[in-house]
Structure formats: C-alpha cells, structure tokens
Amino acid sequence: MKVIKVGIIGGGLMGKEAASAFGRWFVLNDFPVTVELKAVCDLNGQVLDWYRNVPTVTLLTTDYKELLASSDIDVVYVALPHNLHKDYYIEVLEAGKDLLAEKPFGIDFDAAEEIRKAAIRLGRFVRCSSEMPFLPGPQRVISEVQSGRLGEIIEVSAGFLHSSDLDRSKPINWKRQNKFCGEIGVMGDLGMHVLHIPLRLGWKPYQVYAQLQKIITERPDGKGGVAFCDTWNNATLSTQTIIDGKQVPMALEMKRIAPGETNTWFIEVMGTEGGVKYSTKDTKTLWTFHINNGEQLWQRTDLGFKGVIFPTITGGIFEPGFADCFMQMLAAYFAEREGALSSKFGCVTPQEAVDSHALFNAALTSQKNNTVEKISYTKLGMYEKV
C-alpha cells in the first residue's frame, strides 16, 4: 500500500495527539493509504524524548530546516504558537511539502490570507485542523439540516467552552499572551472549531456585534512572580447570516472561562418544522425536535460509533471520543489529498480559515467601538469591510 511520510513541527500537546493517531492508522478499514510519522522537530529536548518511543520516527531535531530538507517527508503537520504560523507554514510549502496547519491559521487576517495565497501560488495541498465536526453527532446535525426536515431555519447557535482558566493558580503560557496568541485571543483558540460547520453549510455571518471579556488578567509567571494576561478570555458574538434568502440570527460563543465546561463543543439549529442539537457534553446523544399531531417533541437518540465518516475496527455500539474525532479528521485530510474524499465531510479549507479571521477582525472592531460591524464577502470569498 502507498505510504505517506509525515513530519511534525511542534511536538507539544497537539503534536503528540497527531502522533498517536498516526501510530494506530491500521484501525481504519479499507483506507486508501497508510501514514507513517518519520520526523519531529521541537525546540524542547524533553518533548523530543517522548517521540523516541515511536518506532517509525527516524529524525528528531530542534532545527525545522533539517526536517524540511528531508526528502523522506511528504506532509508536515505544524502545531506551533500562532505568532509562528505564517512563516513556518509558508516555509513548509516552499520546501515542496503539503501542509496540515493548526488553527487559527495565522495570528491574524493578513497572515491567514498570505498563507492561503502561498498555497495557491505553490500548488500545495493545505487544510486546517478542526476535529469536533468529525464526531457522528455533528455529522447527523449536518444531515438533518440538509434533509430539509427543519423547515425554515429560525436560528443557529454554536460554541466551544473551556473552564480550566477559572483556576487563578494556573501559570501563564503563550496561549494567554497577545504577542504569541494574537489580538483575537480566545477567538483564535476556539473560533475555527465553532465556525467549521456554519461556514461549510454556507452560513457566513455578514454582521457581528461582539462582547469580548478579559476576566482574569494576572497569572503566576512560573518563576514566583506575576505575569500580565492580556488576551480576551471570552467572546460572545451575535451575528446574522442569510439562510434561504432570509436573515437568521447566529449566536457564536468561544469561552475560556465558562464555569463547569470542559471542552464542550455544541451546535443547535432550530426551524419551523424541526430542530437538532448536539453537544460533546453528552457525546453519544443526538437531540431532534419534531411536531407530531400538534405535540412538540424532543427525541433523544443514542448514537454509537456507527456514524463515523471513515469506518474503523471499533464496534458500532462504542462511544467515540477526542482521539477518535482527531483521527477521523486526519483521515479526511489524507483521503482528500488522495482525491478519495468523494462527498464526505472534509477538513477546514484555507478560504474557510481566512473567512473565520474576517469575522474575528470585525468582532475586534465591534468590541472597540461598541458597534455592529458589517462583513462582506465577494464571490471569491475575499473579505472587505463595508
């Protein structure tokens, strides 16, 4: 079978998650290619040590240029702080490799747009990470919407909620500082995950009123002192989109400080004839709303593993989790790269990532001026403020 050789730049939290998925690639049934992790780059030697246990890895380096110079690498997954995205992503493409990028795909709109243009100019296959929609529940939400069973769509809400930042003793890290994470703060961390399905369904917001919050502004610096934490913790975005020619409110939440929520991703779509909602808080449950003989009914369906996009050896009654949706996302990346995705759900495209930045940019202006900001997209999807 054809083997695709992969390198990782940035071996931290997400680098390890990717390595673990590549390491059990054989669980995918009848997949067109196999994938092998060959090389890892990280500045931290202890991080690199972890990868010594991965039998396929032949190169561990602190110099990403060494990894990019290797002819033994076809695809690079880059999981680095946001201030490094633009330069590293573009260098990967210039080295003739395909790229699986991490969100937010550049520290800001301009960086994202430069990366998108470089991918086109260099003719490389580029997608951006966002794994939650690859769970069976979100896929059922999409098929309910596409079935027309909801009637006229009345409203949409979606969000991604964390709460570990409630702990004031949690030390500062790069994700809590604008210079590394970006002015967009929590929107850069969680926003692409929230927008993946709405954008894929064509629900681009055309205006936004943003409420951004800085709640905990100081954290231990890890050296006995205190560090300034200058990122937006929470974002509540009241947007409007157009669905079937009508204005529809779309409420988007991205929160690092949402008490009680541990990586809760959710989406809810309500229409005149029906509704559908899903939250990872209740991973295997899909809720659908119907009207039957005048009675309004919410129906709970227990989903198993059956609805996954790329079948695996896992039994249909078992519950999927984070590692599973991450692997499904990687499978979508490699299937699409092989031209074998057909009508299956694919990873975030560079244009979708740029579009998400267009919204985040407008949200920053909205917060600053306490205004409703309009966002317009031309046919090419280019952002332009009106």
Ligand SMILES: NC(=O)c1ccc[n+]([C@@H]2O[C@H](COP(=O)([O-])OP(=O)(O)OC[C@H]3O[C@@H](n4cnc5c(N)ncnc54)[C@H](O)[C@@H]3O)[C@@H](O)[C@H]2O)c1
């Ligand atoms: N898809 C998801 O669910 C998800 C979850 C968390 C983070 N992320 C994204 O993944 C990316 C990385 O986040 P993370 O949580 O893995 O961060 P992390 O801090 O855990 O890992 C980053 C790694 O990069 C290394 N590094 C820093 N600068 C480097 C350089 N110049 N060269 C080589 N290595 C360098 C660090 O030593 C560290 O090990 C970010 O874009 C983040 O937004 C995605």
